[in-house]
Structure formats: structure tokens, C-alpha cells
Amino acid sequence: MQVSRSIILYLPERFEIELGKSLExxxxxxxxxxxxxxxxxxxxxxxxxxxxxxxxxxxxxxQLKKLTVWNIDRYIKYLVNGEFLYRDxxxxxxx
Numbered sequence: 001m002q003v004s005r006s007i008i009l010y011l012p013e014r015f016e017i018e019l020g021k022s023l024e025x026x027x028x029x030x031x032x033x034x035x036x037x038x039x040x041x042x043x044x045x046x047x048x049x050x051x052x053x054x055x056x057x058x059x060x061x062x063q064l065k066k067l068t069v070w071n072i073d074r075y076i077k078y079l080v081n082g083e084f085l086y087r088d089x090x091x092x093x094x095x
Contacts (some may be wrong), residue, residue: 009042022082
């Protein structure tokens with residue numbers, strides 16, 4: 001028997017507040033789930049810690065799609081457009 005368990009993600013409080021304001025003021029045009037924004041930032045924070053010497057680091061969107069949802073690119077684009085996340089020309093991320 002499989003038992004569902006909650007996952008605890010630690011996110012910067014300011015991010016949660018600002019994302020909430022952004023979603024209220026300018027919600028995405030698709031049926032989004034805030035949990036995917038939270039997971040994405042958690043993933044990127046972890047990657048940033050792993051790559052602390054690099055200003056930018058690559059994102060594995062194929063892996064993210066397997067772990068989250070097929071349209072995670074939309075979530076990334078929303079965060080980029082809202083200036084929560086920055087990309088360089090090679091689609092590498094910086095928070």
C-alpha cells in the first residue's frame with residue numbers, strides 16, 4: 001500500500017509574498033498550480049547552492065517535466081517575465 005506524504009519545501013518568505021502579489025495582479029492565462037512555482041524555486045535554490053561559484057547554471061527542463069508537469073516551461077517563463085528569475089542567452093538560470 002502506498003501512502004501519500006506531505007513534502008516540506010523551504011522558500012524565501014519574500015519570494016512567496018511577491019509571487020502571491022504577482023499572481024493576484026497578473027495571473028497566468030493557463031490553469032496553474034502554485035505548488036509548481038514553489039517546487040521550481042526550491043529546485044533552483046538547491047541548484048544554486050550546488051553551483052555557488054557560478055553566477056548562472058543550467059536547468060534540466062526535461063528532468064523538471066518528469067518531476068512536475070509537462071508545461072513547466074510556462075512556469076519558468078512567468079517567473080522570468082516577473083523578474084523572479086533571470087536567463088542568459090544560453091537558457092541558463094540565475095535567481
